Amino acid sequence: MTKSKIDLSAAPNATFQIESESGPSEPIKKAPEKKGTSPNLADAYTEKPRLNPEMIGKTLLDRMPSPTGWRILILPYQGKGKTAGGIFLPTDTVEKNQVSTQVGYVLKVGPLAYKDKDKFPTGAWCEEKQWVMFARYAGSRFQIDGGEVRILNDDEILSTILDPEDIHQLT
Numbered sequence: 001m002t003k004s005k006i007d008l009s010a011a012p013n014a015t016f017q018i019e020s021e022s023g024p025s026e027p028i029k030k031a032p033e034k035k036g037t038s039p040n041l042a043d044a045y046t047e048k049p050r051l052n053p054e055m056i057g058k059t060l061l062d063r064m065p066s067p068t069g070w071r072i073l074i075l076p077y078q079g080k081g082k083t084a085g086g087i088f089l090p091t092d093t094v095e096k097n098q099v100s101t102q103v104g105y106v107l108k109v110g111p112l113a114y115k116d117k118d119k120f121p122t123g124a125w126c127e128e129k130q131w132v133m134f135a136r137y138a139g140s141r142f143q144i145d146g147g148e149v150r151i152l153n154d155d156e157i158l159s160t161i162l163d164p165e166d167i168h169q170l171t
Contacts, residue, residue: 074104
């Protein structure tokens with residue numbers, strides 16, 4: 001078995017050179033971008049994995065499932081991919097935080113959500129295009145085109161918030 005030494009000087013450019021006894025290897029190249037492909041949920045994230053809701057195109061939103069009855073379609077907040085000190089978090093850690101997140105962006109609201117006047121006498125608790133808080137493992141989770149979405153019942157919304165970065169989850 002040969003020992004490898006990793007040269008991290010190329011890390012800012014996201015390419016790595018691995019030197020072994022046989023000499024340096026070729027740098028890792030980015031995959032070519034596909035032209036003419038339909039947008040997916042992963043494209044709505046800037047500074048991966050930070051969500052920019054305005055980048056969710058109308059055609060992508062139309063392709064997402066429409067919640068039925070009193071249900072709400074939520075895009076969970078993934079959080080930042082690095083710490084305040086600049087350390088990049090492993091993908092597993094980011095995905096684990098997304099599963100246990102308590103914050104999300106309302107994508108769609110079902111036709112019967114908040115229509116029960118006895119249950120919601122003051123009106124709807126949230127609307128489309130709002131950031132909301134919900135219970136840690138609430139709703140049904142499923143994958144769709146590069147991301148996870150959840151469907152929650154209308155009464156599982158705990159509050160509305162302005163910025164998901166304001167909420168620090170306990171681990």
